[in-house]
Amino acid sequence: MNIIINGENKEFKSKITLLELLKELDLSDKPIVVELNKEIIIKEKYNKELFSGDNLEIVTFVGGG
Amino acid sequence: MLNKEAFFGEAFKRLPKELINKIKNKKIGIAGAGGLGSNIAVTLVRSGIEDLIIVDFDKVEYSNLNRQYYFYKHVGMYKVDALCQQLKNINPYIEVEKHNIYLNENNFDIFKNCDVIVEAFDKAINKEKLVNYAIKNKKYIVSGVGMAGDYSANIIKTKKFGKYLYISGDFINEANEDNGLLASRVAITANHQANIILRLVQDKYEV
Numbered sequence: 250m251n252i253i254i255n256g257e258n259k260e261f262k263s264k265i266t267l268l269e270l271l272k273e274l275d276l277s278d279k280p281i282v283v284e285l286n287k288e289i290i291i292k293e294k295y296n297k298e299l300f301s302g303d304n305l306e307i308v309t310f311v312g313g314g
Numbered sequence: 315m316l317n318k319e320a321f322f323g324e325a326f327k328r329l330p331k332e333l334i335n336k337i338k339n340k341k342i343g344i345a346g347a348g349g350l351g352s353n354i355a356v357t358l359v360r361s362g363i364e365d366l367i368i369v370d371f372d373k374v375e376y377s378n379l380n381r382q383y384y385f386y387k388h389v390g391m392y393k394v395d396a397l398c399q400q401l402k403n404i405n406p407y408i409e410v411e412k413h414n415i416y417l418n419e420n421n422f423d424i425f426k427n428c429d430v431i432v433e434a435f436d437k438a439i440n441k442e443k444l445v446n447y448a449i450k451n452k453k454y455i456v457s458g459v460g461m462a463g464d465y466s467a468n469i470i471k472t473k474k475f476g477k478y479l480y481i482s483g484d485f486i487n488e489a490n491e492d493n494g495l496l497a498s499r500v501a502i503t504a505n506h507q508a509n510i511i512l513r514l515v516q517d518k519y520e521v
Contacts, residue, residue, distance in 0.1 A: 271509060280442035282449075282475065289449050289476035310438040311443075313462045313489030314350040314500075 250301040263285075268295040271307075278309040318407045325405065326362050334362055335514060340515040343367040343428035345417055345444055349495060350458045351434030352383035352400070353504035359401045359447070361512055365409045366401070369424060370394050371416040383499040422447040430511050432456035434504075436489070449478055454514050456480045456506040461503040464487040472506045473521045480514075480521065482506035490504055 250261045252270070261270075267290060271277040281292045282308040290297060299305075315326065326334055342363055344351045347370035350492050354367060374388040374396050388396035394412035396487075401408055413424060424442060425431045427464050433444045441457055448455035460483035461470065472482040489495050510521060 264461050280438045282479065283443055283444065284475040284479075288478065289479060290445065291450060302454060306475060307476065308485060310441040311455075311460050311462075311486070311488035312436060312438045313458070313487070313495060314346055314434055314436040314441075314458055
């Protein structure tokens with residue numbers, strides 16, 4: 250299964266939810282915002298299953314202002 | 315002193331005409347009056363925005379003068395008061411609703427009547443919370459992410475996410491002890507944010 254994360258192709262052997270993917274990337278506890286196929290996914294919906302070809306943009310908020 | 319009508323005619327005659335027509339009655343809410351928020355507010359007022367909500371809990375410190383739109387005389391003042399003074403020195407006829415409070419999930423509704431919310435916090439966790447609030451409430455929000463250091467100005471950009479979220483910055487460079495904040499990159503990011511705000515109030519949704 251191929252998922253595009255911030256413009257890069259990543260291969261996954263089996264089905265994966267968004268939350269599992271964020272945990273794998275060590276991002277689940279970080280301040281982030283996630284866009285899936287041009288729509289923002291709110292935290293309450295991170296259990297969503299991902300599909301091959303999905304396009305994810307993950308922004309990690311960093312301090313400064 | 316010029317009356318309101320005469321002032322607007324003079325002060326804004328070089329603005330794009332379409333902007334002047336569409337900007338009336340648009341309310342912008344600014345969360346944080348630091349490096350981003352103070353610079354964004356100044357640009358918006360220079361661009362004819364008349365109706366602002368500004369929220370910050372902090373006072374102006376000497377360490378703010380390297381990048382925030384304050385002067386030596388403002389040190390010790392609440393930022394919302396100092397910024398309001400700065401803005402009224404540009405346009406005396408603006409309406410500013412100022413709140414000297416610490417923003418969190420319990421009072422984000424301060425912004426419920428705003429056309430655009432501006433995320434201009436310092437801390438990453440607060441950025442995330444306000445962005446979540448805006449998306450859940452279907453409000454346009456413009457956030458600033460990554461502006462520390464002295465890296466190239468050309469890596470600072472504005473990107474759109476989903477329908478309501480716009481983020482300006484380099485998306486990487488966090489402010490910390492090794493990565494300080496420079497007026498140049500902070501103001502570039504602030505003005506990236508201001509620019510997309512000025513597009514959104516004209517119903518122009520592409521970055």
